[in-house]
Amino acid sequence: MVTILPFLFTEQGMRALTNIGQLIFKRFKASKAMVADADGITKLSLLIMGLGHLLRRQWVKGLVLLGAQIAFVFFMITSGINNLIGLGTLGTRSQERVWSEARGIYVVIPGDNSMLFLLFGVATVFIVLGFLALYWLNFKGAYANQKTLEAGKTPLSLKAEVGVYLNEKYHITVLALPILLTFLFTIVPLVFMILIAFTNFDRLNQPPGNLFTWVGFTNFSAALWQDPLKSRTFFALLSWTLTWAVLATGLNYVFGMVLAIMINKKGIQLKRMWRTIFVITIAVPQFVSLLLMSQLLADLGTFNVILRNLGLIDQNIRFLTDPTLAKITVVVVNLWVGVPYSMLITSGILMNIPTDLYESARIDGASAWVQFWKITIPYMLFVTGPYLITQFIGNINNFNVIFLLTGGGPLSLQYFQAGQTDLLVTWLYKLTVNEQNYSLASTIGIFIFMLSAFFSLVIFNKTTSLQQEEDFQ
Amino acid sequence: MNGLKQQQKVANGLIYFVLSTMSVVWLLPIVWLIISSFRKELGAYTPYVWPRELTLDNYILLFTDTQLFNYPRWFMNTLFVAVLTSIVSTVLVLLTSYALSRLRFKMRRPLMNVALVLGMFPGFMSMIAIYHILKAFNLTQTLYALVLVYSGGAALGYYISKGFFDTIPRSIDESAMLDGASKNTIFWKIILPLSRPIIIYTILISFIAPWVDFIFVSVIMKDNVSNYTVALGLYQMLSRENIFRYFTRFAAGSVLIAIPITLLFIYMQKYYISGVTGGSVKG
Numbered sequence: 001m002v003t004i005l006p007f008l009f010t011e012q013g014m015r016a017l018t019n020i021g022q023l024i025f026k027r028f029k030a031s032k033a034m035v036a037d038a039d040g041i042t043k044l045s046l047l048i049m050g051l052g053h054l055l056r057r058q059w060v061k062g063l064v065l066l067g068a069q070i071a072f073v074f075f076m077i078t079s080g081i082n083n084l085i086g087l088g089t090l091g092t093r094s095q096e097r098v099w100s101e102a103r104g105i106y107v108v109i110p111g112d113n114s115m116l117f118l119l120f121g122v123a124t125v126f127i128v129l130g131f132l133a134l135y136w137l138n139f140k141g142a143y144a145n146q147k148t149l150e151a152g153k154t155p156l157s158l159k160a161e162v163g164v165y166l167n168e169k170y171h172i173t174v175l176a177l178p179i180l181l182t183f184l185f186t187i188v189p190l191v192f193m194i195l196i197a198f199t200n201f202d203r204l205n206q207p208p209g210n211l212f213t214w215v216g217f218t219n220f221s222a223a224l225w226q227d228p229l230k231s232r233t234f235f236a237l238l239s240w241t242l243t244w245a246v247l248a249t250g251l252n253y254v255f256g257m258v259l260a261i262m263i264n265k266k267g268i269q270l271k272r273m274w275r276t277i278f279v280i281t282i283a284v285p286q287f288v289s290l291l292l293m294s295q296l297l298a299d300l301g302t303f304n305v306i307l308r309n310l311g312l313i314d315q316n317i318r319f320l321t322d323p324t325l326a327k328i329t330v331v332v333v334n335l336w337v338g339v340p341y342s343m344l345i346t347s348g349i350l351m352n353i354p355t356d357l358y359e360s361a362r363i364d365g366a367s368a369w370v371q372f373w374k375i376t377i378p379y380m381l382f383v384t385g386p387y388l389i390t391q392f393i394g395n396i397n398n399f400n401v402i403f404l405l406t407g408g409g410p411l412s413l414q415y416f417q418a419g420q421t422d423l424l425v426t427w428l429y430k431l432t433v434n435e436q437n438y439s440l441a442s443t444i445g446i447f448i449f450m451l452s453a454f455f456s457l458v459i460f461n462k463t464t465s466l467q468q469e470e471d472f473q
Numbered sequence: 474m475n476g477l478k479q480q481q482k483v484a485n486g487l488i489y490f491v492l493s494t495m496s497v498v499w500l501l502p503i504v505w506l507i508i509s510s511f512r513k514e515l516g517a518y519t520p521y522v523w524p525r526e527l528t529l530d531n532y533i534l535l536f537t538d539t540q541l542f543n544y545p546r547w548f549m550n551t552l553f554v555a556v557l558t559s560i561v562s563t564v565l566v567l568l569t570s571y572a573l574s575r576l577r578f579k580m581r582r583p584l585m586n587v588a589l590v591l592g593m594f595p596g597f598m599s600m601i602a603i604y605h606i607l608k609a610f611n612l613t614q615t616l617y618a619l620v621l622v623y624s625g626g627a628a629l630g631y632y633i634s635k636g637f638f639d640t641i642p643r644s645i646d647e648s649a650m651l652d653g654a655s656k657n658t659i660f661w662k663i664i665l666p667l668s669r670p671i672i673i674y675t676i677l678i679s680f681i682a683p684w685v686d687f688i689f690v691s692v693i694m695k696d697n698v699s700n701y702t703v704a705l706g707l708y709q710m711l712s713r714e715n716i717f718r719y720f721t722r723f724a725a726g727s728v729l730i731a732i733p734i735t736l737l738f739i740y741m742q743k744y745y746i747s748g749v750t751g752g753s754v755k756g
Contacts, residue, residue, distance in 0.1 A: 119609050163655070170656035171576040175584075178569045178628035185625025186591055189602030196602075259495070262488045276739070277496045283735035284503060285685040287704055288727040291711055292502050295517050295720070302505070302518040309521075336499065397595050399688060425595050432601050433692065445598035452593040 034143050045142040049135065052142020056155050065138050072131045080124050087121025090114045090199065090213045114201070114212045122192060197442035202435075212439075219443040230440070233415040233427070234447075240327070241423045241451075244402075245395040248334050253388060255335060256342025257380065263343075264350050275347065278340040286337065290404035293333050294320065297405075320406050323420040330421055334401050342391075349383050350376075393452045397425045424448050510724035517711075517720040531725035542706055542719065543699070544726055550616060551702040554683045557620045562627035562679035563672065570634035571660055575646060588629045597688065599626075604692055614697035622689055623682060637671040638664070677741050681734060703730055 035043075045052035049069040054062030100107040145155045156164070165173050197219055201212040218226075223234045263274045281289065296302050297319040304316040319329045353376065361371050381388075402408060408422035408430065417435050418427045424444055431441040510531055512524035535544040573581060603622055607613045641664065649659050665672070683690075687704035694700050701709070707726050710719040 115605060116609055119606060166657035167655040170660075171572045171578045171581075173657070174568045174572045174576070174660070178565045181565060181625050182591075182628045185603060185621060186599055186629065189599035189606065190591070190594055192602040192606070193598050262492060265485070265488060274492055274496070278499055279739060280735060281499050281503060283738035284506075284731045285704070285727075285734060287685060287687050287708065288506070288731060289502065291708065291723075292506055292727075295711075296502060296505070298518070300518065305518060305521075336502075340499075393593065399597065403688075425597065428595065428597060429688070432597075438601065441601065442598065445595055449594045449598075452595075453590065456589075456593060 031139075034139070037143075039146055042139070042142045042146050045138060049138045052138070052145055053155075056145045056149065058141075058145065058155055058158075058161075060158050061141065061161075065134070065141075068131070068134055072127070075127070079120070080127070083117075083120040083124035086117040087125070090117050114199075118192070118195065118199075122188070122195065126188070193442045193445060196438055197446055199439050201439045202437040215439075219439050223440065223443055223447070229416045233418050234424075234444070236415065237418060237422055237424050237427055238447075238451075240421070241396055241425075244327075244331070244398075244423060245392055247331050248338070248395045248398065248401075249388065249392045251331065251335055252338040252342050253346075253384075253391070256339045257346045259339060259343045260346040260350055261376075264347060275344070278343055281336070282340045286400055287404055289337060290333070290400060293336070294405050297329060297333075321410050323410055323412075326406050326410065326421050330402060330405055333405055334398075337401065345384065345387060346380060349380060353379055389456060393456060396423070396452060396455075397448065398423065399425050399429065402426050403429065424451075506724050507728055509721055510728050512721050512724075515718055515721060517716050531721045532729070535722055535726055535729070541715075542710060542722070544703075544706065546699065547701050547703045547706040548730075550700060551684055551704070554616055554619050554623070554702060555680045558623040558683055559676045559680040561620065561624035563675045565624065565627040566631055566634050566675050566679075567665075567668075567672065569628040570631040570638055571664065573631060574635045574638035575643075575664070576656065588631070591626075592629055600689055600692055607693075614694055614700060616700055618693055619683070619690060619700075619702075622693060623686075624679070627679065634671050634675060637668065641667060674741060677737055681737060684730060684734060 035046075041055050042052050048066065050062040050064070050066035052062075053059075053065060097106045097108055148155050198214055198216060199212045200215045200218070223230050225231050259278070263271055298304075299316050299318055299321055301319075303319070304313075307313045307317070318325055320326050357375050357379075358371055361375060366374070402421055402423050403426050406419070406421045408419040408426045410421075411419045415422075417430055417437075422430070425448060428441050428444045428448070431437045431444065508524065511527045511529070512519070513526035513528040513530065514524060535542075539545065573585060600622065603618075603625075604613065607618050612618050645663060645667075646659055649663055650656075654662075683702060683704075685704060687702075687708050690702050690705045691708075694702075694705065703726070707723055709715065710723040710726070
């Protein structure tokens with residue numbers, strides 16, 4: 001779909017597609033062969049699940065599969081089918097006020113709750129998928145049992161089966177809980193959010209009072225070109241987000257490295273003391289330091305007060321309220337917050353650069369400057385490549401620094417619910433919490449994902465080729 | 474030779490100067506925070522730098538004046554969430570990184586790629602959905618919901634732990650398997666005892682998270698003040714109505730939680746660096 005498109009254009013994307021295609025094709029061929037080869041009992045288990053196990057003395061597995069089938073059919077008949085239909089319509093009756101003769105007042109009759117429809121619909125889809133997987137396992141198991149019997153051996157007892165799951169198939173046991181929880185708390189909500197981007201769920205269309213419904217790609221087109229206010233906001237925020245990410249990542253990295261090199265230099269005493277001083281500033285929780293800075297730099301805040309007392313300025317500098325100045329301030333404060341981190345990381349690496357590289361360079365007559373450019377920089381970039389990528393993506397989504405310092409302001413009438421220093425992600429927050437325009441928020445979220453994915457893949461591909469070059473050298 | 478030595482000395486002197494200036498700049502806001510926490514006069518900022526009167530009232534009032542801002546309650550809430558989160562997260566992360574590091578199975582690469590892709594979605598997005606899902610089941614505004622939110626997706630953050638497990642030599646596993654141990658036994662009896670550093674690191678990282686996060690808790694708790702965590706409570710102290718009266722108390726509250734977190738962080742420092750660089754070098 002739309003989100004996968006950029007991924008497809010990379011070599012890895014193509015390879016992944018062909019792999020998936022091959023897998024499905026192989027499975028299909030295999031299953032056809034298995035059905036042809038299946039005997040009576042195995043074929044029956046296609047109709048009644050668990051039969052292939054029960055009749056071959058694997059009682060527990062068989063009972064579980066049969067129970068699952070009965071439960072599933074029951075579920076589908078009572079609610080499942082309705083849920084799926086509801087998923088398509090997202091509710092048809094809205095809340096009504098009806099005159100009630102008996103009570104002499106207007107009574108509110110609750111209507112369909114679109115949110116619950118969406119929720120149950122999605123849940124039902126997942127249940128159906130889960131059942132299909134179980135169905136496939138049922139058939140595979142029955143067929144495997146058949147083959148075991150044909151070979152003259154007996155199918156595994158319960159005890160032996162448990163042993164397999166603790167050894168050869170241990171990865172299944174170990175990953176079951178993490179995958180389940182990740183699925184419930186990351187994947188299902190994400191699917192949910194992606195679907196909401198295709199609805200018109202906002203403040204006017206909120207359950208339980210009102211319904212919302214599918215609107216297709218309207219939100220996407222509105223953000224991109226149709227609605228001038230929204231699209232102007234989107235592109236302005238997009239360019240600022242990218243500018244910010246580049247500045248924040250680059251400057252932090254450079255300054256951190258410079259700081260690390262200075263501390264690491266031969267002849268500088270008290271290395272640990274210098275490092276600890278800078279570490280203290282990051283150990284203080286980020287929201288505390290940022291809220292602090294927002295007070296220090298306020299229009300009437302301490303910084304301005306001190307500067308005025310010193311006679312350096314007559315008017316308060318609007319660090320956080322003037323559009324251009326706010327952007328600069330935000331980058332500078334981010335330096336204050338982030339340089340200690342990059343200093344720590346680059347320090348660790350600097351200390352690990354093999355000294356014989358420098359020795360041989362010095363013997364060859366290279367000056368300190370040349371050594372720096374030809375040895376230190378390439379080595380650092382090589383090792384911290386992945387770190388830089390994660391930092392860049394992290395800065396695209398860097399909610400705290402912007403929100404706590406300026407609240408995304410100063411607000412602008414030109415933008416839809418956004419300010420001059422808002423990133424796409426803080427705009428997302430405002431749309432959700434203040435404006436309750438969930439559908440637009442989800443749309444923006446999807447765009448942010450596409451942005452992050454695009455950069456990750458492009459930069460990742462470039463650095464892997466760079467790494468191979470380094471190995472050659 | 475003398476010229477070079479002179480050059481070195483000048484360079485070093487310059488560096489000391491720069492380092493000292495930078496240290497002052499870096500530490501200044503923190504120092505200001507500590508000073509403000511002892512300041513008696515109210516208000517977010519004063520037209521002068523050093524307080525006219527110093528007092529311990531701000532710290533005392535944090536614990537005694539709990540009508541509007543219940544600091545002790547926030548503290549217990551956050552402690553509760555932090556303990557549960559660190560347990561659940563650590564279990565999830567260790568299981569996942571062990572499986573992806575030591576075990577070989579067909580879906581290994583695809584799973585790692587899926588985790589990578591999932592991590593690219595802004596975390597906030599799934600948070601809104603979780604909020605709606607919880608609302609549909611009337612589970613919002615509880616501390617348990619918060620624990621679930623913080624630790625549910627923990628398995629996705631397996632990189633550092635996996636990097637650590639990768640450094641344990643395979644020969645240990647192999648000799649154990651020759652002796653007839655199942656993979657399960659190997660995990661519990663051999664690998665885990667060797668992994669104390671990374672276990673401690675994971676526990677500490679997931680323990681610190683609820684103390685410093687305020688976005689997630691603000692969306693989940695909304696106006697259920699009795700379930701606020703320290704981060705969200707302190708943030709409320711700085712709202713427009715409250716800031717004049719409560720800024721100095723905010724400073725005191727911040728200092729109180731900054732101290733243990735700073736100590737934890739310094740303790741963890743060595744693991745953090747080796748984790749990030751070790752992971753990236755090994756790939």
